[in-house]
Amino acid sequence: MTPTFSQFASSVETETAFDVLAVARQLKSQGKDVIELEIGDSPFPTSPSAVEAGIQAIREDRCHYGPSTGLPEFRDAAAAYVSQQYGLDVAGENVVAGPGAKTFEQLFCEAFVNPGDGVLVFSPYFPTYPPNIARRGGRIVLSALTQDREFRPNLDDVERFLKEDPSPKAVFLNSPHNPTGGVATEEDLQGLADLLRGRDVALFSDEPYDQMVWRGRHHSPLALPGMIDQCVAAYTFSKSFSMSGWRLGFAVSSPAVIDLLAKLTNTTLSCIPPFAQLAGAEAMRCDLEERDRRMQDFQRKVELLVEALNQVKGVHCLLPGGSFYVFPAVADVCNRLQITSHGLAMFLLQGADTDRGVACLGGECFGDAGQGFLRLSCAEPDDRLRAAVDFLAEAIGRTDRVNAYLDENPKFRLVTPYSM
Secondary structure, three states: OOOOOOHHHHHOOOOHHHHHHHHHHHHHHOOOEEEEOOOOOOOOOOOHHHHHHHHHHHHOOOOOOOOOOOOHHHHHHHHHHHHHHHOOOOOHHHEEEEOOOOHHHHHHHHHHOOOOOEEEEEEOOOOOHHHHHHOOOOEEEEEEOOHHHOOOOOHHHHHHHHHHOOOEEEEEEEOOOOOOOOOOOHHHHHHHHHHHOOOOOEEEEEOOOOOOEOOOOOOOHHHOOOHHHOEEEEEEOOOOOOOHHHOOEEEEOOHHHHHHHHHHHHHHOOOOOHHHHHHHHHHHHHOHHHHHHHHHHHHHHHHHHHHHHOOOOOOEOOOOOEOOEEOOEOHHHHHHHOEOHHHHHHHHHHHOOOOEEEEOEEHHHHOHHHOOEEEEEOOOOHHHHHHHHHHHHHHOOOHHHHHHHHHHOHHHEOOOOOOO
């Protein structure tokens, strides 16, 4: 007899981008030409100094256990990096290493959230937020991000949450934002800090796209007075230094919080591979010019994709403030074709053409507030980005194929039209 799974495990939903990635790769293995805009991975090679440092570290046998907090040289390098980049005043004692940024969602909740506590999440949201909050029995309270506000956080909702929730304990902030590309302004962060400062409420500041701000510059709430004691900010090397497969990141907070996060790391991960940390430390010291060139490439790709999408009838796309995603509104197209937005995404991949497809995600993969949108990454060559938009424009005119696809996949049929 197989033991029954826990209620939590039975309810967990995965990050949809990886599910669509699996379908796309299967179709490609069968010979279909798929333009992959579904996954948030850099198309560029790992920055060169990181590669050489990582290889040298392996040759020197830096392949054994290390401190759960991270190597001292990595922690010092990360502290110097964020201090220089974002005007912080932190040291190695403010840093803990991690396998990317995602794990810190879980560790943050383990550190601060008790069963029944309220956690405010801006929606659309990164899809691993709910399961990590659910692991601790927290209650998600949603605040909608809207296109008319450029997907910036609504501080009125934060104030309401703090006043009306029976047990407000945490806020999740992601800026630049995945999936919308919205960016919280410095004024937004100051207002948020003013609401939270001095309360028994913790802030998780998810900052993996910190170098991808296309207007102005990135600001971290850590830089605001008093917030380092209430805030955990998470960073990753996946985007800025094209190191997604190295699984390396770090979090910054007060020494007391960092010590606790290190204990939690010790009980789950033991430590982060030393050779990966040494590669990351070298990237932060030596590869900033390479990083900046790649960020310019990403910005150009974002602008190219937005301009092309806005030429498609029924599609409206804001130029995102940051990230390497675009989040076009396609409600008009979906209402006309009577297909959900994720149904439209899957039609573009599976049903629109026998020989070619485009892989992207429907906005509802990031919560109900994403309904009527698509998320497309820019991690393809420029000609492939243009080809993807041309394909979209042609595919939404193939109503016979849409109807056939809906007959085979009725779960994607749109029952209630999206509001415009």
